[in-house]
Amino acid sequence: MKVIDTTIPDVKIIEPAVYGDERGFFMETWNQQKFEELVTGKPTSFVQDNHSKSKQGILRGLHYQTENTQGKLVRVVSGEVFDVAVDIRKDSTTFGQWVGVYLSAENKRQLWVPEGFAHGFYVTSDEAEFVYKCTDYYNPDAEYCIIWNDEEIKIKWPISGIGMPHLSQKDGQATRLKDNVCL
Template identity: 85%
Template structure:
């Protein structure tokens, strides 16, 4: 596995070793010891796996939880998305900054989004299947949505028209209104 730094040091792109031939391919998508050694530098335990399927133009996010904060290891197994992490850790030197990366079934990249980040993605292919591991359980009563088009954060989404949003995501908060984390 190769770990690639982003402009936010705690957010990492993970490029797995892929072994392929005329029969197909094999890759290791998760290994506890390597992940802790190369990515987090500390113990990390996942408790929940999620899988979603979305059509082109759907934007999900930007979500985080104020309790049961979740680190997420995300990847795409079909199609392509533009994946975004926004630092909402108040005392962080990268507070309010964002990282975006294309994840696809073809490039097989994964993104580590640690606790304290709002997370979301936009589907750029006809459809996409998105899978991710979480370090804590989903807690809907503690979930917060940062507005996908907040002017302070100013994510440069690669939109091909008006994004399709859930009702929850339509009602996202401005960055200035967010409850943020202390490090």
């Protein structure tokens, strides 16, 4: 496994070793010991796995929880997304900054989004299946959402020629970072 630093030190891109030939490929998608040694540097346990499927132009996020804060190890098993992590830790030197990475079934990359970050993604392929491990359980009562086009964060989403992204009702009613409860 290769770990790539991003502009925000706690957010990491993970490239698994992939062994392939004419029959297909094999890759290790999770190894507790390597993850703790190379990515977090501390004990990390996951308690929940999620899987979503979305069509092109869907934007999900930017979600986070103020209780049961979740670290997420995310990857795409079909299609491609532009995945984003926004630092919402008030005392962080990178507060309000974001990292965006293309994750796809083809590049097999994973992104580590630690606790203290809002997370979202935009589907760039016809459809995408997105899977992720969480370090804590989903708590809808403590969930918040930052609007995808917040003028202060200035995420450069790769919105295609199909127009505005498709949002859930919840994501469409999201508020700006400065109006949210941060960690």
